[in-house]
Amino acid sequence: MKVGLIHATTTAIKPIEQAFQAEAPEIELLHFMDTSLLSLIESSGSLTPEIMRRFVVLLNMAADSNVDCIQLTCSAFNNITTFLQPLYSIKLFRSDEAMLDEALAYHRIGLISTVKETPEALITYLREKKPDCLIESLVDPGIIHLLFQGKKDEHDLKVKNMIREMDGQVDVIVLSQYSMEHVAHQIRTSVPILTAPLATVKRCLSYLQHHGS
Incomplete structure (x- = not known):
């Protein structure tokens, strides 16, 4: 089985990889990252249309990679799943x-x-x-x-x-x-x-x- 991980920072990679290695090392992890997302949300203070579009690019890449679910790892973007889940048949998990x-x-x-x-x-x-x-x-x-x-x-x-x-x-x-x-x-x-x-x-x-x- 494969899990798509959506990252906005590099600092989330090690903690989530270690957790998967401890619990289910057989799961294949695919990483999708846009490190500009954090600076964008910090400067705008909200989930702007630009941020939503960039996030959708990551989700589309993950969904097109035959993963079994998509897991976010950055809590600042968690509310985005409320708007985007209806657009995807694959399960989107908030980070928290x-x-x-x-x-x-x-x-x-x-x-x-x-x-x-x-x-x-x-x-x-x-x-x-x-x-x-x-x-x-x-x-x-x-x-x-x-x-x-x-x-x-x-x-x-x-x-x-x-x-x-x-x-x-x-x-x-x-x-x-x-x-x-x-x-x-x-x-x-x-x-x-x-x-x-x-x-x-x-x-x-x-x-x-x-x-x-």
Whole structure:
């Protein structure tokens, strides 16, 4: 079976590949990427027609590659699946839905993001599923760019500081970007920390077992 992965940044590749290798190394992964998407959404602040068109190019390439499902890996673009799924017979998975479904088991949910546009996409999903949940959000726009610049230690320190600030104020902490997954293993907290890659892979595999070729 094959899974098409849609990326907007290179930082998502390693976390999702490691998760698939741990859970289902037999799955063939096909990568489709447009690294201009992040800068476009950061400059526009929303999903513009240009962004939608560029995203459709990636989806079309994946759909035409005989994959069994398509998995997004960048949370800032997750709401796009709502508009585009009806256009495709193949299943499109948000990058975060499995993780957020786990978060919905808690009442007070804390979101930590390194891309300004991400919280809106996550909050929309959470509110639709559980309107009465309490959501706290911390975002430090642009931290993800530290990883692009090779400043991993500085990135990790800033994320850990946000986690410490959130700890104790909520029942669960959600790390919104795949690129923060490794930080969860570097810090102890009084509440659970949820990350997306492994939960995403398990959701994807469950679908493939029932619908895959």
